[in-house]
Amino acid sequence: MVEIKTFEIKNKLGLHARVAAKLVNVSSRFKAKIFFERDGKVVNGKSLLSILTLACPLGSRITIRAEGIDARDAMEDLGKLIEDKFGED
Amino acid sequence: MDTDAEKKSFVLKGIGVSPGIVIGKAYLYDRFDAQVSFYRLRDKNLVAKEIKRFRAALKESEKQLLEVKNRLFELAGREPLYIIDVHIMILKDRMFINHTVQYIRNMLVNAEWAMKMTIDRYREIFEKVEDEYLKGRVSDVRYVGQRILRNLSGGKKEDIPKIDGKDIIIAVDLSPADTAQMMINKVQGFATDMGGKTSHTAIVARAVEIPAVVGLESITKRVRTNDNIIIDGAAGLVVVNPDPEMIKVYEDKQRHFEKAQENYLRYARLPALTEDNYKVEIGGNIEFIEEIPSTVSHGAEGIGLYRTEFIYINKEQLPTEEEHFLHYRSVVSAEGLQWATIRTFDLGGDKFFSDPKLAKEMNPQMGLRAIRFCLKEVELFKVQLRAIARASAFGKTRIMFPMISGIEELREAKKIFCEVKRDLRAKGIPMGEDIEVGVMIEVPSAVVIADELAKEVDFFSIGTNDLIQYALAIDRINERVTYLYEPLHPAVLRLIKQVIDIGHRAGIRVAMCGEMAGEPAYVMILLGLEIDELSMNPLAIPKVKKIIRASTLSESKKLLEKIMALSSASEIREYVSDYMSKRFPEEFQLNGP
Numbered sequence: 001m002v003e004i005k006t007f008e009i010k011n012k013l014g015l016h017a018r019v020a021a022k023l024v025n026v027s028s029r030f031k032a033k034i035f036f037e038r039d040g041k042v043v044n045g046k047s048l049l050s051i052l053t054l055a056c057p058l059g060s061r062i063t064i065r066a067e068g069i070d071a072r073d074a075m076e077d078l079g080k081l082i083e084d085k086f087g088e089d
Numbered sequence: 090m091d092t093d094a095e096k097k098s099f100v101l102k103g104i105g106v107s108p109g110i111v112i113g114k115a116y117l118y119d120r121f122d123a124q125v126s127f128y129r130l131r132d133k134n135l136v137a138k139e140i141k142r143f144r145a146a147l148k149e150s151e152k153q154l155l156e157v158k159n160r161l162f163e164l165a166g167r168e169p170l171y172i173i174d175v176h177i178m179i180l181k182d183r184m185f186i187n188h189t190v191q192y193i194r195n196m197l198v199n200a201e202w203a204m205k206m207t208i209d210r211y212r213e214i215f216e217k218v219e220d221e222y223l224k225g226r227v228s229d230v231r232y233v234g235q236r237i238l239r240n241l242s243g244g245k246k247e248d249i250p251k252i253d254g255k256d257i258i259i260a261v262d263l264s265p266a267d268t269a270q271m272m273i274n275k276v277q278g279f280a281t282d283m284g285g286k287t288s289h290t291a292i293v294a295r296a297v298e299i300p301a302v303v304g305l306e307s308i309t310k311r312v313r314t315n316d317n318i319i320i321d322g323a324a325g326l327v328v329v330n331p332d333p334e335m336i337k338v339y340e341d342k343q344r345h346f347e348k349a350q351e352n353y354l355r356y357a358r359l360p361a362l363t364e365d366n367y368k369v370e371i372g373g374n375i376e377f378i379e380e381i382p383s384t385v386s387h388g389a390e391g392i393g394l395y396r397t398e399f400i401y402i403n404k405e406q407l408p409t410e411e412e413h414f415l416h417y418r419s420v421v422s423a424e425g426l427q428w429a430t431i432r433t434f435d436l437g438g439d440k441f442f443s444d445p446k447l448a449k450e451m452n453p454q455m456g457l458r459a460i461r462f463c464l465k466e467v468e469l470f471k472v473q474l475r476a477i478a479r480a481s482a483f484g485k486t487r488i489m490f491p492m493i494s495g496i497e498e499l500r501e502a503k504k505i506f507c508e509v510k511r512d513l514r515a516k517g518i519p520m521g522e523d524i525e526v527g528v529m530i531e532v533p534s535a536v537v538i539a540d541e542l543a544k545e546v547d548f549f550s551i552g553t554n555d556l557i558q559y560a561l562a563i564d565r566i567n568e569r570v571t572y573l574y575e576p577l578h579p580a581v582l583r584l585i586k587q588v589i590d591i592g593h594r595a596g597i598r599v600a601m602c603g604e605m606a607g608e609p610a611y612v613m614i615l616l617g618l619e620i621d622e623l624s625m626n627p628l629a630i631p632k633v634k635k636i637i638r639a640s641t642l643s644e645s646k647k648l649l650e651k652i653m654a655l656s657s658a659s660e661i662r663e664y665v666s667d668y669m670s671k672r673f674p675e676e677f678q679l680n681g682p
Binding site for chain 1: 226
């Protein structure tokens with residue numbers, strides 16, 4: 001199963017360390033392979049450092065791609081977290 | 090018994106490589122690095138064991154961090170905890186782990202070395218990020234990496250706090266990259282056991298304006314973190330645990346130094362014109378784009394030497410043409426500068442430190458480096474040449490080839506450059522019309538055949554550091570022979586004179602871009618030789634200009650004639666220093682004896 005969806009980053013500080021850590025916490029709960037993409041750069045969604053190197057500020061768009069048996073659930077949880085502005089601001 | 094008042098005050102003498110005075114607290118940097126050993130695995134069978142060791146260190150590090158987290162929680166409540174969570178997460182980061190494991194496996198290096206490579210890799214990635222906050226995250230990677238390193242080497246040593254801006258770094262040795270990092274960390278000064286006046290660490294220290302003393306031999310054993318310390322980078326002195334009176338003396342010196350600097354800056358923007366109207370072009374030597382603003386403010390008219398090695402250093406992958414291009418374009422198009430001389434790849438020797446893929450050579454200074462390497466690895470060379478040619482569309486560009494020892498090398502290099510330009514032209518890619526091509530004159534054989542070389546280039550640039558080293562047969566990083574390094578050796582002066590005379594007879598420009606070009610005491614000698622361009626560490630420019638503006642060509646020629654008649658370096662040195670301190674009493678007192 002492959003899920004692809006694009007999100008806009010809405011929290012003021014963008015994908016900073018604490019937020020990225022939350023993403024990794026969620027991604028890591030799933031068996032699916034998870035990738036984050038921004039401006040053509042693709043990184044492993046279960047690696048904190050890799051997500052940080054995407055350098056996503058407020059307003060940037062990232063595409064998440066989940067591949068695997070629980071891809072849909074993963075996408076749903078990640079989507080919720082992002083739409084929720086990671087519980088910040 | 091260990092109170093400050095009872096600490097004994099003492100002075101260590103080393104080699105002053107970057108002027109300025111700082112008073113602060115010592116900080117022993119990367120101590121474990123000195124103790125940690127970096128080595129290659131003898132065979133593939135050791136890989137599994139090494140990876141296991143790395144994983145054990147990860148586990149141990151996690152345990153420690155959890156402990157810290159719990160302790161902090163008791164002390165401080167919730168807020169600061171998340172950064173420790175982030176550190177734990179880095180520790181478990183699969184890419185972070187994978188890179189390190191891959192390094193062990195593919196490069197057959199021990200876990201410590203692999204770890205260090207991973208840290209460097211992230212440092213580089215984060216440096217490129219524009220966002221200041223994210224840029225700062227590299228400190229978290231380093232922090233975690235150092236903890237792992239410490240655990241690999243047996244643990245137990247105390248934690249290393251983050252470097253504070255008020256610290257003076259004490260280390261066994263620092264790589265040029267470490268030194269560059271210090272500029273970023275706003276370190277006040279440094280002192281090391283190893284090193285000499287012309288090591289690249291010294292050059293970088295001057296470039297980033299950090300007072301530094303090297304070659305102290307045992308300072309890391311005699312100074313402890315938090316000791317009070319004074320560094321006098323001009324005199325090459327380190328005062329440890331100074332008494333209040335001593336501090337006062339140095340505060341005065343510091344003020345004096347700063348005032349003098351300000352004073353010289355007033356000369357920075359004036360042309361380097363002697364009283365009898367002999368004009369010398371003044372260039373700055375740089376290796377980082379970040380140095381350009383200070384190069385302009387110190388009065389450079391152009392870049393006389395752009396060292397391109399830093400584009401390559403500390404990377405596992407070769408830089409792309411685009412990376413090269415972006416660097417070169419920034420240099421040639423810099424506002425306030427009229428031209429830029431780009432030196433092609435000069436890797437080798439003491440710069441040859443970060444790539445384990447390249448075989449170690451017994452005598453790298455005379456090994457496969459610079460133009461020799463490029464002519465062997467033509468494709469690699471072409472990438473750089475293409476980028477330089479493309480950048481030339483954005484400003485006056487000069488290109489020069491290092492370490493040319495014979496005419497064939499020059500012809501071969503020029504041929505490749507022509508091919509590259511032809512290709513670009515065929516593709517309609519814009520280039521500057523008038524890229525000048527020159528050679529570094531730094532191998533004695535090039536001096537001997539300078540007349541032949543002059544027929545085929547637009548300019549010479551004398552690289553005195555290497556020329557002196559090769560002519561006098563000195564190993565530049567062997568401290569036991571640095572005393573032989575003598576720019577005023579009659580042989581060196583004759584070689585330089587020969588190059589300039591031959592160049593002028595052939596109608597080409599002769600520049601000098603070695604350390605010698607920025608030494609105020611030699612200014613009149615070089616004037617007397619009728620050098621066309623002096624390119625130096627930008628900090629040296631104001632003082633050199635001041636001296637040029639107060640000299641005349643005819644007087645300089647007389648001085649030159651006088652010293653060329655002397656037969657030994659010590660006679661020449663004595664004569665010159667006596668002459669210059671009488672002629673410019675103000676300029677030649679600051680540095681003391």
